[in-house]
């Protein structure tokens with residue numbers, strides 16, 4: 001029920017893309033889990049179910065995909081998605097391999113859906129690229145793995161309806177946009193009221209349920225989340241994806257998350273509230289890492305996963 005492999009990390013620096021992101025956070029989470037569950041093993045990448053261009057085309061626009069699959073276009077789109085500089089001299093691997101790496105990560109999100117359908121719960125130590133929109137990547141999110149994976153699962157008939165619960169500090173704007181006219185996928189996002197998207201020219205797209213938290217409103221965060229979930233109780237969903245960013249934590253190190261400062265205990269309460277809500281309704285749930293930056297982030301993911309692993313025995 002844990003999907004992890006070191007080769008599923010982004011490792012952007014290999015390709016000459018320099019960001020203050022730690023590529024080793026999934027390794028660190030897995031290390032923390034292994035201390036309590038020494039038998040946990042990395043996923044066998046041979047069993048990864050590959051997604052194809054047709055799967056991506058259900059979500060992203062044709063022109064974008066054509067650019068994404070051409071050498072110059074891919075570099076341009078990648079720099080836009082990561083909002084960064086490309087330093088060719090610092091690259092130790094060709095950029096083509098980054099495309100493969102991103103596709104592998106999206107494949108892992110889909111594979112994790114299959115695992116969650118089998119076992120009712122799966123946490124993939126990766127994924128959650130919730131800012132990617134139909135025609136461009138954004139906010140460190142090159143493709144919207146969440147919706148690509150859900151649409152693929154729908155195409156196979158495994159599920160009909162799904163809910164995306166996004167608890168990352170930043171608004172799940174990409175997921176809201178790509179599912180805007182899609183009745184089969186509902187979205188809930190609880191996030192900082194201010195601070196995202198950076199680009200004020202980007203059209204604001206609402207989730208089905210948006211729960212903006214103003215600066216200093218941490219004390220009502222859990223209550224608001226509870227109310228948001230309650231507002232969806234008249235609906236049933238075949239599947240839930242939780243975009244479980246660790247960046248609302250008070251010690252997150254990304255500057256743009258400073259507006260929201262939940263304690264470690266509040267983070268665990270947040271996660272357990274969502275976990276139990278899905279479990280009580282017998283909806284299979286897949287959890288994705290999304291944003292989480294700095295020294296403390298691995299501990300935020302690990303505290304929740306350990307609690308679930310202990311509960312599941």
Ligand SMILES: [Zn+2]
Pocket residue numbers: 168169170245247290291292
């Ligand atoms: Zn975030």
